[in-house]
Amino acid sequence: MNDGLPLAAAVLPVATLVAGGVSLWPTRARVAGVWAVVCGVGTLAALTAWGTGHPHVGAVALTASLMLPGALALLTYPSPRGWHGVDFCAYVVVLGAGVIATTRPDWSVLSTMGLMSLLGLFGHLWWRFEAADEDDRLAVLWVSLVSVTSGLVTGQLVFLTTTRVALVVGSVLIATVGPGLAVGVLRPRLVDVRGLIVSVVVVVIVVSVYLSLFIGAVSVLDLAGQHEPSVGVLAAIGALAATTFHPLRVMLRGVIDELLFGDRPDPLDAAARVVDRIGDDPVLALRAIREALVLPYASVWSGGVELASSGTAVTHLRRLALQLGSDDLGEIVVGLRQGDLSLSAGDEHVLRIVAPLLAQTLRARALAADLQTSRGQAIAAIEEERRRLRRDLHDGLGPTLSGIAFTADAARNTLRDQPDSADELLRGLRADAVTAVGEIRRLVYDMRPPALDELGLVPALRQRAASMRTDDGRSMRVSVEVPDALPELPAAVETAAYRIATEALANAARHSGADEADLCIGVDDGRLSVAVRDPGLHGQPWTPGVGISSMRERAAEVGGAVTVLGGEQGFAVHALLPLA
Numbered sequence: 114m115n116d117g118l119p120l121a122a123a124v125l126p127v128a129t130l131v132a133g134g135v136s137l138w139p140t141r142a143r144v145a146g147v148w149a150v151v152c153g154v155g156t157l158a159a160l161t162a163w164g165t166g167h168p169h170v171g172a173v174a175l176t177a178s179l180m181l182p183g184a185l186a187l188l189t190y191p192s193p194r195g196w197h198g199v200d201f202c203a204y205v206v207v208l209g210a211g212v213i214a215t216t217r218p219d220w221s222v223l224s225t226m227g228l229m230s231l232l233g234l235f236g237h238l239w240w241r242f243e244a245a246d247e248d249d250r251l252a253v254l255w256v257s258l259v260s261v262t263s264g265l266v267t268g269q270l271v272f273l274t275t276t277r278v279a280l281v282v283g284s285v286l287i288a289t290v291g292p293g294l295a296v297g298v299l300r301p302r303l304v305d306v307r308g309l310i311v312s313v314v315v316v317v318i319v320v321s322v323y324l325s326l327f328i329g330a331v332s333v334l335d336l337a338g339q340h341e342p343s344v345g346v347l348a349a350i351g352a353l354a355a356t357t358f359h360p361l362r363v364m365l366r367g368v369i370d371e372l373l374f375g376d377r378p379d380p381l382d383a384a385a386r387v388v389d390r391i392g393d394d395p396v397l398a399l400r401a402i403r404e405a406l407v408l409p410y411a412s413v414w415s416g417g418v419e420l421a422s423s424g425t426a427v428t429h430l431r432r433l434a435l436q437l438g439s440d441d442l443g444e445i446v447v448g449l450r451q452g453d454l455s456l457s458a459g460d461e462h463v464l465r466i467v468a469p470l471l472a473q474t475l476r477a478r479a480l481a482a483d484l485q486t487s488r489g490q491a492i493a494a495i496e497e498e499r500r501r502l503r504r505d506l507h508d509g510l511g512p513t514l515s516g517i518a519f520t521a522d523a524a525r526n527t528l529r530d531q532p533d534s535a536d537e538l539l540r541g542l543r544a545d546a547v548t549a550v551g552e553i554r555r556l557v558y559d560m561r562p563p564a565l566d567e568l569g570l571v572p573a574l575r576q577r578a579a580s581m582r583t584d585d586g587r588s589m590r591v592s593v594e595v596p597d598a599l600p601e602l603p604a605a606v607e608t609a610a611y612r613i614a615t616e617a618l619a620n621a622a623r624h625s626g627a628d629e630a631d632l633c634i635g636v637d638d639g640r641l642s643v644a645v646r647d648p649g650l651h652g653q654p655w656t657p658g659v660g661i662s663s664m665r666e667r668a669a670e671v672g673g674a675v676t677v678l679g680g681e682q683g684f685a686v687h688a689l690l691p692l693a
Contacts, residue, residue, distance in 0.1 A: 128153075132291030135299070141192035142252075142298040148186035149291055152178050173218050179287075180211030180230055187234050187260070191252040191298055194241075203237035206230070231264065254306045255297030259289045262313050269324075302428040308454035315365045319358055326354040395474050399423035402447075402467060406460055410448030413475065420475060424448065431456050435468050445471065487672075494670055513549045517542055561608055570607050571595050571634065577615050578632060581622050589622050590629040600636065606690045609667045610634070610643050613675065617645035617686040620660050625649025625684055640673070641690045648683040664688065 132149055155178030163171025184207045194200065207230050214226035235257075242253045263286035270279040296303060330350045334342050342350075399411040400423040412422035413435065420443070427448035435443040445468060449456070456464070524538040564573035571593070578591035602610070614632060621630045627649040635642045661677055664686065668675045673690035 128288040128291045132293075132295040135295045139298050142190065142294070144193050145186045145190040145294060148182045148189060149294060151182035152186055153291070154178075155182060169218070173215060176218065176223065177211070177215040180214055180227070181208065184208065184211055184230060184234060186294065187256065188237060190256055190294060191249050194244075199237065199240045203233050203240075206233035207237070234260075248301060251301035251306060252297035254310060255301060256290065256293050258306060258310050258313065259293030262317075263287050263289055265317055269321075305429050305449060305451065305454055307451050308449075311366065312454070315362055318365055319362045322361060323354050323358055326357065327351060330354070395421035395471065395478060396423055398467075398471050398474050402464070402471075406447075406463060407450060408447050409450065410446075412446045413443060413471065414446060415443035429453075433461070433464055433468065435472055443472075443475075490670075513545055513552060517545045517549065520545065561604070562611055565607055565611055570602065570611060571599070573611060574614055574632065574634075577611075578618060581618055583622050583628055587628045589618070591618060592629075592631045594631070594633045594635075596635055599634070599641075600692060602641065602692065603671075605671050606641055606673075606692065609671050609673070609690055610641055610688070612667050613664045613686070613688045614643050614645060616660050616664050617643075620686075621645065621647040621649065621684065627683075636692070637689065639692055641692055643688040643690070644685065646683060646685045 132146075135146070155174060159171045159174035159178060161171075162168075162174055188200075188203060188207060210226040210230040210233065214223050214230075217223075238253055238257055242250055242257075245253060263283070266286055267279060267283035270282055327350055330353075331342065331347070334346070339346070395413060399413065399421055402408070403411040403424050408424070410422070410424035410426050410430070412426075413420045425448075429449040430446050431449060432444045432446050435445045445464060447456070447464065520538050520542045524535045524542065527538065528535040562573065564576060567573075568576065575593055578589070578593060581589035581591060583589060614634075618630060618632065621627070625647040627647050630645060630647040633642070633644040633646075661675075664677075665675045668688050668690060671690055673688060676687045678685045678687075
């Protein structure tokens with residue numbers, strides 16, 4: 114033994130031992146793991162005997178290890194089942210072939226018994242696959258994948274290369290059976306094994322066709338008298354045969370996919386169907402995508418939250434970025450079909466075509482929800498204002514007008530007999546009327562200050578600031594800074610800005626202890642900025658009161674916000690109100 118054969122043969126027992134030991138840990142595969150360990154120990158003993166000058170003993174031990182405990186590891190994988198007639202037949206055929214091959218170490222007997230053992234094992238695995246649940250099916254597919262692949266490749270190497278090369282490569286390939294046992298039990302959903310099987314089958318068939326074409330062409334040349342064609346001729350034959358590789362692989366992949374998993378959609382037809390069916394409901398849009406592409410699952414996520422989904426989630430997913438807004442990046446998540454290791458280029462192209470439409474649907478739904486919320490807030494604000502007006506009219510203006518009516522009746526009754534009393538009543542009547550007019554003006558002012566309609570926002574604020582006084586009667590010096598021109602303001606924003614500014618100035622006059630303040634009005638990134646600062650407080654602690662809450666509520670009514678700060682530099686109120 115030389116030329117790398119010992120090293121290649123050493124891979125087999127080591128890999129089998131490791132895989133068997135790992136498989137012992139899970140509960141359902143411990144029996145198969147025990148037989149795998151026995152197979153590894155026997156193979157290691159065979160290698161030792163072969164390396165110490167006993168090739169006959171090593172060959173017998175290797176045959177016995179592979180065809181008895183090795184076969185039992187496959188027969189009991191992934192877990193032993195109740196005794197069945199199929200199990201009995203498989204055990205008789207496989208173990209009988211192993212015993213005959215071990216006791217009759219002849220190449221012809223070994224090859225025949227090896228073929229019988231393989232047929233028995235594959236027949237038993239097929240029956241186990243049909244009768245098993247989903248997890249056991251995946252385990253059987255994994256061990257079938259590595260077993261069939263290593264067997265087919267080793268068989269082709271026997272015909273194409275020397276025996277030594279076939280033994281070296283075959284030993285390495287057969288060593289993958291042990292890890293296949295472990296993966297099938299521990300991580301059966303590592304990747305979709307069905308997709309791997311389809312890819313391996315396609316590649317094996319295409320390579321076989323390529324070799325058949327090449328060998329057939331060389332045979333034709335041999336019959337034509339070209340017994341030893343030149344290297345150039347062989348290269349030309351190989352190149353011509355290679356031109357069939359890719360189209361044959363694509364065709365076979367489509368045929369096998371259709372046979373095993375059903376018809377797959379044409380990408381252009383799928384895109385047309387999806388575009389026609391996408392509406393304003395993201396769930397229906399995802400269902401259209403899933404049905405058009407024959408996908409088991411589709412969903413949309415944003416910020417780690419699922420916004421909508423359709424179908425049943427699967428293990429193997431693929432994610433594509435989805436632009437939901439200028440600053441909002443989401444993703445569309447789809448489940449892979451059985452037998453697919455990834456999305457095809459056509460499927461991915463369809464998803465990239467429909468992704469903007471889906472994003473538009475989600476944005477429209479979000480805008481509709483925002484509009485509904487805004488409408489609810491507006492209705493609530495209107496109702497609240499109506500309640501306030503009803504309360505003010507009932508509790509304030511109502512009694513005043515009632516008093517005027519009663520006083521008018523009394524004056525009428527005493528006008529002839531007691532003119533002095535009537536005159537007194539009329540003077541009180543006028544005072545009540547003046548009070549009623551003042552109350553009406555107050556109500557109108559509370560709804561919208563008349564100065565805004567008469568003067569505009571900035572002149573009205575200047576007028577109001579000029580009348581501000583501190584608690585001790587000093588006039589407030591208010592510096593008003595505004596840009597040369599302000600954009601046209603919505604009425605609600607204009608009212609909110611006026612109320613917030615006047616309330617902030619009133620707070621500065623009452624609580625800051627200073628007789629000066631700054632009022633700055635400007636436009637910042639599509640928002641009206643209103644800032645009031647005073648040099649009072651000087652770091653003294655302060656507690657927000659009703660005025661601060663009122664300013665925040667007024668800003669929130671138009672979708673804005675108010676920030677209030679107090680520190681060493683004084684007191685500051687800053688409001689940002691959206692212009693749109």
